[in-house]
Amino acid sequence: MEPHVVRVGLLGCGNVGGSLVQLVEEHGDAIAERTGLRLEVARVAVRNTAKERAVELAPGVLTHDAADVVADPGIDVVVEVIGGIEPARELILASLQVGKPVVTANKELLANVGAELFEAAERAGVDLLFEAAVAGGIPLIRPLRESLAGERIQRVMGIVNGTTNFILTRMSEAGTTFHEALAEAQALGYAERDPTADVEGADAAAKAAIIASVAFGVKIVAGDVYREGISGVTPADIAFAERLGYVVKLLAIAEADDGEVAVRVHPAMIPNDHPLAAVRESFNAVFIEGAAVGELMLYGRGAGGRPTASAVLGDLIDAAANRRRGTSALVGALGKARLRPIEELSSQYYLDLEVVDRPGVLAAIASVFGDHGVSIKSMVQEGLGEEARLIFITHTAVEQAVQATLHDLRHLDVVDRVGSLLRVMGPE
Ligand SMILES: NC(=O)c1ccc[n+]([C@@H]2O[C@H](COP(=O)([O-])OP(=O)(O)OC[C@H]3O[C@@H](n4cnc5c(N)ncnc54)[C@H](OP(=O)(O)O)[C@@H]3O)[C@@H](O)[C@H]2O)c1
Numbered sequence: 232m233e234p235h236v237v238r239v240g241l242l243g244c245g246n247v248g249g250s251l252v253q254l255v256e257e258h259g260d261a262i263a264e265r266t267g268l269r270l271e272v273a274r275v276a277v278r279n280t281a282k283e284r285a286v287e288l289a290p291g292v293l294t295h296d297a298a299d300v301v302a303d304p305g306i307d308v309v310v311e312v313i314g315g316i317e318p319a320r321e322l323i324l325a326s327l328q329v330g331k332p333v334v335t336a337n338k339e340l341l342a343n344v345g346a347e348l349f350e351a352a353e354r355a356g357v358d359l360l361f362e363a364a365v366a367g368g369i370p371l372i373r374p375l376r377e378s379l380a381g382e383r384i385q386r387v388m389g390i391v392n393g394t395t396n397f398i399l400t401r402m403s404e405a406g407t408t409f410h411e412a413l414a415e416a417q418a419l420g421y422a423e424r425d426p427t428a429d430v431e432g433a434d435a436a437a438k439a440a441i442i443a444s445v446a447f448g449v450k451i452v453a454g455d456v457y458r459e460g461i462s463g464v465t466p467a468d469i470a471f472a473e474r475l476g477y478v479v480k481l482l483a484i485a486e487a488d489d490g491e492v493a494v495r496v497h498p499a500m501i502p503n504d505h506p507l508a509a510v511r512e513s514f515n516a517v518f519i520e521g522a523a524v525g526e527l528m529l530y531g532r533g534a535g536g537r538p539t540a541s542a543v544l545g546d547l548i549d550a551a552a553n554r555r556r557g558t559s560a561l562v563g564a565l566g567k568a569r570l571r572p573i574e575e576l577s578s579q580y581y582l583d584l585e586v587v588d589r590p591g592v593l594a595a596i597a598s599v600f601g602d603h604g605v606s607i608k609s610m611v612q613e614g615l616g617e618e619a620r621l622i623f624i625t626h627t628a629v630e631q632a633v634q635a636t637l638h639d640l641r642h643l644d645v646v647d648r649v650g651s652l653l654r655v656m657g658p659e
Contacts, residue, residue, distance in 0.1 A: 234269035237551040240306035240331075241275045242297045242322055243313035244284060247336050247363070248275070250540035251310065251547075252286040258544070268551050274300045301325045308550050310543060311335040320344055327351045327359065332550035332559070334543055336363035342437035342453040345444060346565050358559045360546035365438045366391050366515045368538025369531040370545075375445045375519075376560070383522040384446045386486045388656075391438040393513035393533050394422045394429040395461050395481040399498075400511045403469050403478060409462060421513050431460035432496040435483045442517075443485035443494045450565040451485075451494055457573040459497040468583060468651045471611065471622050472500045475581075478508045479653065493571040500581055502657040574631040579608065579659065581624055582633075583650030584640065588619040592645045596621070599639045603632040608659075618647060627659060 239255075241248055255262075255270050263269045275288055276297035294300060301309055301322050309326040311333060313319050319340050326333045328351070335341070341348070341364050352359035362372045366389070375384070390396050394416055401412035413430065416422035428434045436456040443451040461481050472479050477500035485494045501508050506528045510516040515533025520526055532538035553559050586592050600607055600623075611622040625633065633652070640646050 232267070234263040234267050235555060236269045236271055237554075238271050238273040238305055238307045239547065240300040240303065240309045241272050242300060242309065242311045242319075244275050244277050244286070244293075245312070246536035247312040247539045247543060248310070249284060249286045250536035251312070251543050252288070254537070254540050254544050262548060266548055266552060268548065268555070270547065270551065273306060274303060276300045297322050298325065301331070302329070306331065307554065308547060309333045310547060311337060312543065313337070314339065316340055316343060320348070323348055323359070324351055327355045327357055330355055330357055332358035332360070332554055334358075334360045334546040334550055336361070336539055336543055338364040338434070338437045338441060339453075342440040345441065345452075346450045349562055349565065352559070353562055353564070356559055358550040358553055359562075360550055360560065361441075362546050363539045363542035365441050366517060366529070366531075367533040367535060368541050369515060369517065369529050369533060370542070371442070371517055371529055372445055374529065375442070379519070379521060379524065380561075382524050384487065384519060385522060386484065386520040387442050387446050387517060388482055388484045388507065388520075389438075389442065389517035390480055390507055390510050390515050391442075391483045391517065391533060392429055392432075392435045392481060393515055394426065395432075395435070396510065396515070397421045397513040398430070399461060399464070399469075399479055399481065402464070402466060403473065406466060408466055409464060430462050432458040432481065435481060435496040439483035439485055439494050439496055442483065443492060444565060446485055447487045447492055447568065448563055448566055449492055449568040451492065451570070455494060455570055457495040457497070461498050463651060464498050464653075465651060467620070468581070468653060471583070472581070472653075474611070475500075475609075475624065476503050477501060477655065478503060480507060480510070482507075482656070487568070488571070490568060491571040492568045493573075493576055495573060495576075497654060499654045499656050505657060574629075574634070576630050577627050578630070579625055579627050579655035579657075580633050581622065581651070581653040581655050582637070584621045584623070584646055585615065585618050585648040585650065586621055587645045587647065588614065588617060589645075592619075593621075595643060595645055596640065599643060600625070600636055602639070603636045604628070605632050605636050624655060
């Protein structure tokens with residue numbers, strides 16, 4: 232039987248869009264044989280049609296008018312890989328309104344106006360698939376939404392930003408400073424010229440918002456996510472972490488407990504024997520804990536044109552197959568949950584202090600911890616000439632109490648500098 236032709240309207244032909252065109256060319260026959268669907272990239276919208284491209288497109292395929300591609304009655308499925316909020320949002324809404332399924336890789340859009348788009352897809356009864364928006368080539372959204380649909384997910388904890396993981400790996404393995412490691416990441420093309428969104432955790436926060444929405448079925452936007460980046464992590468923090476049996480990673484953590492949800496991004500120390508500790512360089516991984524299933528980990532390339540396009544292509548085949556059968560993926564409505572603020576969360580903490588090296592200092596500092604009910608688990612002291620560096624690891628304490636401790640320590644005349652505060656994951 233002849234395969235059923237599916238005409239794809241591709242919006243954007245950069246890293247991901249260009250790779251998608253290549254993958255469709257490379258695997259089109261195999262996909263047709265396996266699924267009975269012949270994907271045809273029929274029209275491609277870009278900003279600048281005169282730009283030289285890595286992929287060859289038949290004459291007449293390229294246009295600068297994305298709205299025209301969406302409205303074209305000959306287009307069956309729309310793929311949005313432009314990025315940003317507008318015009319991507321309007322284009323996706325227009326596609327859904329005319330009953331065309333959409334595949335997108337756009338984390339920024341979903342993390343900010345996802346609920347509006349999901350509602351539009353639900354109303355129209357068509358697919359809005361977005362596997363590539365979080366952790367690039369790693370299947371994460373579909374496992375969370377489908378395979379684990381019957382699971383009570385308690386926590387999703389991930390390394391979801393390759394740039395920061397590369398930087399932290401270099402700091403740890405080559406002993407470089409943050410700025411040296413960032414320069415290396417930029418030279419290798421892992422970090423953008425303006426790396427702010429990656430190093431300050433905004434990219435990971437957008438992904439955390441999407442993960443939390445999907446894992447817990449609640450409406451969470453990027454602005455709901457507490458975030459700290461890695462620019463303040465020092466070589467000394469990394470060296471002490473190593474001495475104590477930990478590695479420092481930028482983690483995106485989404486937790487559900489007692490009807491409340493907590494979502495945050497911050498650097499953290501994780502024990503060397505935790506599976507996430509082995510995730511090096513620019514790789515990503517997501518560790519899922521469910522009530523019945525226990526612990527799961529998904530690992531792979533979280534970015535890059537081809538890995539991301541691979542996830543887009545999987546969604547595209549799914550959307551095309553669903554359309555053919557007159558069905559769409561189950562989405563489920565997004566409910567509301569109280570967001571538990573960072574101040575109410577508990578963790579063990581690592582704290583780095585520079586203090587005057589004289590008798591009685593330790594007692595003064597210990598009494599500040601004691602005043603706030605923060606109990607010290609271990610301490611390391613190192614001489615720094617006239618001064619000393621004190622590294623504390625606390626027992627599990629409430630963030631608010633730890634912040635109050637820091638506040639008082641800053642006002643103690645024997646404390647010269649309050650350095651890093653890192654959360655410490657793992658068992659007590
Ligand atoms: N790259 C990755 O590793 C990765 C990983 C996961 C998710 N994503 C997501 O995938 C999406 C695309 O990323 P990318 O890296 O492929 O971006 P990119 O290389 O910058 O490509 C963007 C494409 O969109 C086109 N474009 C921009 N404005 C347009 C408009 N108004 N109308 C039509 N086309 C327009 C550009 O046209 P010109 O070519 O003419 O400039 C370009 O082809 C983003 O949402 C991103 O967050 C990317």
